[in-house]
Amino acid sequence: MLLAQDGHRVTVLERDPVAPPEPAVAWEEWDRRGIAQFHLPHFALPRFRDLLETELPAVSAALLAGGAEEYDLVDELPESVTGGRRDGDDRYVALAVRRPVLEAVVARSAETQSGVTVRRGVVVRGVLTDTPDRTGVPRVVGVATSDGEQVRADLVVDAGGRRSTMPALLDVSGGVAPAEEREDSGFVYFARFFRADGPFPALQATVNQAYSSVSILTLPSDRGTWSVTFAASARDKELRVLRDADRWDAVARCFPANAAWLDAEPVGDVRVMAGIEDRIRHYVAGGRPVVTGVLPVGDAWACTNPSVGRGMSMALTHAVVLRDVVRAADGEGPAELSRRWAEATAAVLEPWYRTTIGSDRHRLAEIDADRCGVPYAPADRGWTTSKALAAGSRRDPDVLRGMLDIASMQALPQEVLGRPGMVERVLAAGAGAPQYAVPGPDRRELLAAAGVTVPV
Ligand SMILES: Cc1cc2nc3c(=O)[nH]c(=O)nc-3n(C[C@H](O)[C@H](O)[C@H](O)COP(=O)(O)OP(=O)(O)OC[C@H]3O[C@@H](n4cnc5c(N)ncnc54)[C@H](O)[C@@H]3O)c2cc1C
Structure with missing residues (x-):
């Protein structure tokens, strides 16, 4: 559009x-x-x-x-x-x-939308390439579809999502593919939807709360519906019982801040998702495109584990970046377009990817430490500050807004913490706080509620 x-x-x-x-x-x-x-x-x-x-x-x-x-x-x-x-x-x-x-x-x-044609039920199965330019970089000039049709275009935008097969298609047709960084995020999600008449229950804590062994996402939706989701470690075998609706319910009721969100009609069963990868693709290396004429956008470029809910915001931001780059590169060749796209993507989007991965790694390690009953205290100032930010956001309204700027994707952590006096304020607000800011069960109580036998 x-x-x-x-x-x-x-x-x-x-x-x-x-x-x-x-x-x-x-x-x-x-x-x-x-x-x-x-x-x-x-x-x-x-x-x-x-x-x-x-x-x-x-x-x-x-x-x-x-x-x-x-x-x-x-x-x-x-x-x-x-x-x-x-x-x-x-x-x-x-x-x-x-x-x-x-x-x-x-x-x-x-x-x-005038100018847009949507064709459904059409699978992209291959890319059409031109002879490489004088620098040896191949150019994509269209795609081949499942019906054997060839669709030619000045620019192919790969919006194929986290499972986009574009690198494989490029490899087959031109022997090139973008470099990738990828790993399993290590989280598993156990979600339930609810419905009720009237307003949403009151929010006692922010929509994404960390507790011992799990995070809980409480997300309001349309038409009186909402979801409550546990994000746990995929290594946590004991909590796999959360697939069962009764056990899920028993555990959810142990979190006082969340109780009001459970007194509603459940919609369907527990929905489970695991094996979610963090992955980023590099179409330009050292200022040189590996291929031109094709640019990825949204999850096809980079996708992360969704516990901070940034995917759609990143994808929409990326679409705007793409539009701006195409606008600015009017009349330039495809190699220049790729370079401008890579520059803008690295400047606007990649910091969000890196910060999401960085905090997820820490959070997963903290959850795994809870599971094993050991403290998690890495020598990383960034993590200490982000824990203080979470705790301090319940004690200092300025710190709350700093935290919300990051959670809303309005400002990167380094921007928020770069504000004059902010780090000191955050550390002061978070000083002496318990590991988790909002009261919830400890590991033993959690497993007991889940009906898991706890070894003495
Ligand atoms: C469990 C989970 C929860 C999430 N929660 C949130 C959240 O709360 N907030 C948030 O902002 N984000 C969330 N996300 C992330 C969000 O879903 C994605 O970031 C978003 O969908 C990316 O949009 P996209 O357009 O890049 O790709 P997608 O939405 O995946 O769209 C890709 C499209 O390409 C099509 N396609 C793929 N291959 C081909 C092909 N070969 N030929 C033709 N068509 C093809 C697919 O059918 C699909 O329609 C969540 C993700 C997960 C996994």
Whole structure:
């Protein structure tokens, strides 16, 4: 839609055959096999909401008309924590909407956008390449589809998501592929959806809370629905019983801040997802593209474990970056376009990828230490500060807003902590706090609630 608004003719080739239904029935009626996480909890961070409103205001309006709710991350917390509403707090408004509903609205909008043609049930099976340029870099000039059709284009955008096979397709056709960094994130998610009439239960703690052995994500959605998700270590064999709805429920009730979110009608069973990779692809190495004419965007470029809910915001930010790069490189050759894309991606997106991976590694190690009953105290100032930020956010309203700037994807940790006096303030607010800021069960109590026999 962004490229079409700039006058480009865009053809979307989508593997899944079924067109988006009315948003009101999208959760029940729309199956998207191309996206494994389609029916798993999603939350659109304030950055996503802001970008959508600025760049695609009609889609933003359609989303609200389609059932999405604006969810104010400050207003929903107790005043004792927020210190009351302040100027500028409107930058913490998220969008509460289930993924199929959000996507139905976006996909229907794309279908009516002049300049965009959406073709469903078409699988990209290969890339078409031109003879390499004088520097030996091959150029992609289109794709081959499952029907044997060849679709030619000035630019191929790989928006194929976390399972995009573009590197393999490039390898087969031209013997080149981007370098990749990849590893299993090590988390497993156990999610349940709920529904109730009336307003959402009051939020006692921020939507993503760390506890001993698990994190809990409490994510409001559209039409009176919400989800509660445990993020645990995939190595934690004892907590695998959370697949069972009764055990899940018994454990969830041990967390006082969360109790009110469980007194509602459950929608379906426990939804489990594991084996989620963190992965980033490098299409330009040392200033030299490995291939031109193709650029990845969103998860196809880099994807992370979703416990901080940044994927869609990163993908939308990346789409805007791509639009801006294409706009600025007007008239330049494909190699220059690739270089500009790589530069902008490294400047705007990669710091978010790195910071997400960095804090996830620490959090997983902390969870694993809880599981083994040992303390987690790495000699890393960054981790100490981020623990103080979490604890201090319940004690100092300025620290809360610093934490929310990061959680909302409005500012990177280094930007927030680079503000004058901020580090001192964070460390003072977090000083002497318990390991976990919000009360919850210890490991032994958790396992007992899960019905797991605890060795004496
Ligand atoms: C469990 C889980 C929970 C998450 N929760 C959140 C959250 O709360 N907030 C958030 O912001 N993000 C979340 N994410 C991340 C979010 O889902 C992704 O970042 C987002 O979907 C990326 O969008 P995308 O357009 O890049 O790729 P996708 O949404 O994956 O879309 C890729 C599309 O490409 C199509 N495709 C693939 N290959 C081909 C082919 N060969 N030919 C034709 N079509 C093809 C697929 O069918 C699909 O439609 C979560 C992810 C997971 C795994």
